Structure formats: structure tokens, C-alpha cells
Amino acid sequence: MRQVKTVTDKADTINDRIRIARVVSELSQKEFAARIGTQQNVISEIENGSRRVTANLIQEVGKMGFDLNWLLYGTSDNDAVSELVYSISDNKKILLNIFADLKDLPTKDLLYLQEAIEVYVKHHATAPLPEIKQRKGLKK
Numbered sequence: 836m837r838q839v840k841t842v843t844d845k846a847d848t849i850n851d852r853i854r855i856a857r858v859v860s861e862l863s864q865k866e867f868a869a870r871i872g873t874q875q876n877v878i879s880e881i882e883n884g885s886r887r888v889t890a891n892l893i894q895e896v897g898k899m900g901f902d903l904n905w906l907l908y909g910t911s912d913n914d915a916v917s918e919l920v921y922s923i924s925d926n927k928k929i930l931l932n933i934f935a936d937l938k939d940l941p942t943k944d945l946l947y948l949q950e951a952i953e954v955y956v957k958h959h960a961t962a963p964l965p966e967i968k969q970r971k972g973l974k975k
Contacts, residue, residue, distance in 0.1 A: 846909060849893075851935070854882040856901050858931060871895035883938045 846852055857867040857878065864882070865875040872895055880886035897903045904910060937945065 848884070849888050849906060850881050850884050852906050852909060853878070853888060853892075853896060854934075855931065856896050856899070856906070857882075858927060860899065870899065 846855055857864065860867065860870075862870065863875075864878040868875045868878045871892060873892065877886065877892075881888055881892075893903065893906050896906060937948070940948075
């Protein structure tokens with residue numbers, strides 16, 4: 836049986852596994868927070884590693900059908916959990932890895948990337964990509 840921990844290269848911490856549980860559930864941070872009885876900012880801080888995960892939060896995520904051993908330790912003997920996590924589409928796996936790589940960027944850089952993505956999506960397959968203006972202070 837495959838180990839749930841190897842679903843992505845970024846499932847090393849409980850914080851990563853909380854993020855994976857949310858994405859697999861196809862919920863926004865706000866929706867996920869409401870489902871487990873907390874606030875969106877708590878989920879955001881957990882996912883970016885700036886907040887510790889409480890036992891109560893782990894229990895609530897477990898009530899959504901996620902194996903507690905997988906949440907706590909990254910491994911599971913539960914075939915249902917393994918299959919659920921491995922059913923993430925390839926695009927979602929790519930997005931999870933991108934999000935993990937971007938989580939420590941300054942807000943201004945994230946806003947620049949958001950604008951670049953919006954331009955790309957708007958013009959995808961309809962025209963050559965327009966040039967995106969360089970913002971002052973953007974890290975290179």
C-alpha cells in the first residue's frame with residue numbers, strides 16, 4: 836500500500852497535511868474553517884506554518900473523514916484516506932507545490948504574481964501574452 840505522506844513532496848508537517856485535507860475537500864480556507872469551527876485566518880496561519888495545530892482542530896478535521904494517524908504522523912493504514920489523497924488531480928498537486936513554494940514571499944510579490952496570473956488567464960490561447968509592468972521593489 837502507498838504511504839499517504841508521499842502524495843506530494845510537501846506533506847512533511849502536520850500544517851502541510853491540514854492544507855492537503857482542505858484542498859482534497861475542495862474547500863476555500865473560509866469554508867474549511869467554518870466546517871471545523873474556526874476562523875479563516877487560523878487556517879491561513881496554519882497553512883503558512885506560523886501557527887501550531889491544536890488537538891481540537893485535529894479532531895475536527897478527523898471528523899471530516901481524515902485519518903488521525905495520517906494527520907498527526909503522515910502515514911496511514913486506511914485505504915480510504917490513501918485513495919482520497921491520491922485522487923487529487925495532477926493540476927491540484929502542481930498547485931499545492933506552487934503554493935508551498937510561494938508561501939514565504941512578501942505580500943507585494945504575491946500581488947504581482949496574482950496580477951501576472953490574471954493577465955495570463957485572460958489572454959490564454961487568445962493572443963500573445965502582454966508584457967507585465969515591473970513593480971517597484973519587486974524581488975528578483
